[in-house]
Amino acid sequence: MILPIIKYGASVLRNKSADIDKADDFEHLSANMFETLKKSQGIGLAGPQVNVLKNLFIIDTTPFTDNETPKIEKAFFNPEILHFGDKIYDYEEGCLSIPGIYENVKRPSTIEVRYRDINFDIKEEKLEGIEARIFQHEYDHLEGILFIDRIHKLKRKLINKKLQHIVKNSH
Ligand code: NI
Numbered sequence: 706m707i708l709p710i711i712k713y714g715a716s717v718l719r720n721k722s723a724d725i726d727k728a729d730d731f732e733h734l735s736a737n738m739f740e741t742l743k744k745s746q747g748i749g750l751a752g753p754q755v756n757v758l759k760n761l762f763i764i765d766t767t768p769f770t771d772n773e774t775p776k777i778e779k780a781f782f783n784p785e786i787l788h789f790g791d792k793i794y795d796y797e798e799g800c801l802s803i804p805g806i807y808e809n810v811k812r813p814s815t816i817e818v819r820y821r822d823i824n825f826d827i828k829e830e831k832l833e834g835i836e837a838r839i840f841q842h843e844y845d846h847l848e849g850i851l852f853i854d855r856i857h858k859l860k861r862k863l864i865n866k867k868l869q870h871i872v873k874n875s876h
Contacts, residue, residue: 708741708755713803713851714872722751722758722847724783728825731761735780735823738763747801749839751846754802760784762843766835777836782821784844787829790815796838798852803871806864808856812841 711717725731734757742750742765751762760783770776795809815833818840822828832840842852853861853868 706737706740707744708737710741710745710750710801711754711756712871712875713868714875717753717756717758718802718846718851719849720753720758721849722753722760724760728782728821728823731759731782732823735761735763739765739778739780742801743767745801748835749843750801751843753846753849760847762846764836764839764843766839769835774835780823781840781843782823782825784818784820784840784847786816786818786841786844788817789813798838798842800842800852803851803853803868805871806853806867808853808860808864810842810852810855812838812855816840 738750738755741755742748742763746768748766748768749762749764752759761781762784763780764777766774766777790813792814793811794814795811797807798810799807814837815831816837817829817831819827819829845851853864
């Protein structure tokens with residue numbers, strides 16, 4: 706089932722999500738989230754974006770996949786970032802909740818993470834590249850943070866009109 710995606714301006718995007726106790730209850734939701742993400746041709750989707758304030762998100766790199774970039778299609782429950790790497794780089798981000806806006810965001814290129822997978826087994830991994838980037842963007846959603854909070858103040862001012870347009874059209 707395709708779920709409606711919550712747009713910028715809604716308070717649910719600014720709240721903190723809570724941990725989940727078991728994956729079973731969210732298997733159905735994550736399946737719907739994968740379907741929604743594929744349809745919107747996005748690469749990541751977090752609980753609050755579908756009005757669920759729970760610590761879960763999904764990643765599907767299909768739109769970015771080529772001969773050198775393998776496809777990653779994973780659900781992450783109760784994710785944690787254990788360590789940020791030292792190397793920081795700029796990369797253009799967008800968000801399904803903030804349509805039409807793309808800006809460079811500085812983030813570490815590697816992270817060490819812990820999460821529970823679709824079977825609710827604990828995993829610890831070192832992530833890099835696109836997966837590390839999406840993980841950090843989606844993790845922010847669970848904290849009520851959006852990528853536009855991480856851009857330069859002046860840039861933020863410049864996109865303010867576009868943001869207000871999204872707010873007006875989503876209510
Ligand atoms: Ni987003």
